[in-house]
Amino acid sequence: MVKIPFCEFCVKTRVLCQKCQSLIDSGRYQWLDVEVSDALLKVSKKINLADVEYVKSYEVDDLVIVLMRNVKRIPRGAYVQLEKELSSQLGRSVKIVEHGNVNEVIAQLVSPARLLTISTSWLPDGTTETVVKIPSRELRRLPIRPERLQAIIGQISGANVKVELVRERELRA
Template identity: 90%
Template sequence: MVKIPFCEFCVKTRVLCQKCQSLIDSGRYQWLDVEVSDALLKVEKKINLTDVEYVKSYEVDDMVIILMRNTKRIPRSAFIQLEKELTSLLRRSVKVVEYGGINEVIAQLVSPAKLLTISTSWLPDGTTETVVKIPSREVRRLPIKPERLQAIISRISGTNVKVELVRERGS
């Protein structure tokens, strides 16, 4: 069974117990996470999600980005079906991302566009900034606009992120 942070009963009835309500009140999760958990429980009847763990969801424009662990075990065809089923249930475009290191998450969010580099800059005030460089010719292949991509990566990583479109030499 897919691992979700909420009680199955709370998700299905939309009436949260004290434990589940405290997850929302603390700001760790939002109502979107309850909706996505419910959709995952429904999809699980068609697709085997054993050992798959739900992490968190983010909404960007009309797209929901769902972070999960252990999705690499799902066969490619089932993974595509998972995204289609969730898109249908949530009535918004869905992108499921394997939650690993932040660089892995960035690469999946940028896909199918190519990624040049991901680097970290240390700023004089002691903070860091992650710089994601994408070839400018790849911008049309990005699933999310560069400025929205920057905002979503910042929210997921909890760090300052800058997405740069780079013109490559000879093009």
């Protein structure tokens, strides 16, 4: 069974106990997380998600990004089926991302577009900025608009993020 942060009973009935309600009240999770947890429980009856752990969901326009641990352990076919099943359950497109270091998450979010570089700049005020460079010709392959991608990476990582589209000529110069 897939691991979720809420009680199975609370998710199915949509009536939250004190523990589950406190997870939402604290701001750590939103109602979307309850919906995704419910969809995962239903899908886990068809697909074996024994070692998989749900982390968090983010909504961008009509796309739901689901962060999970150990999702790479399930076979590729089951992974694709999981995205399709969750999409039909939630009525929105779903992209499942393996929770790991920030660079891996960024690479998965950008996919199938090609990623040039991910670099971290230290700013004079002591903060850092993560710069993600993507070739401008890959823009049509990006699943999320660059400005939304920037916001979602910032939400997931808690870092200051800048997504740049780079023309090939600029690279050669």
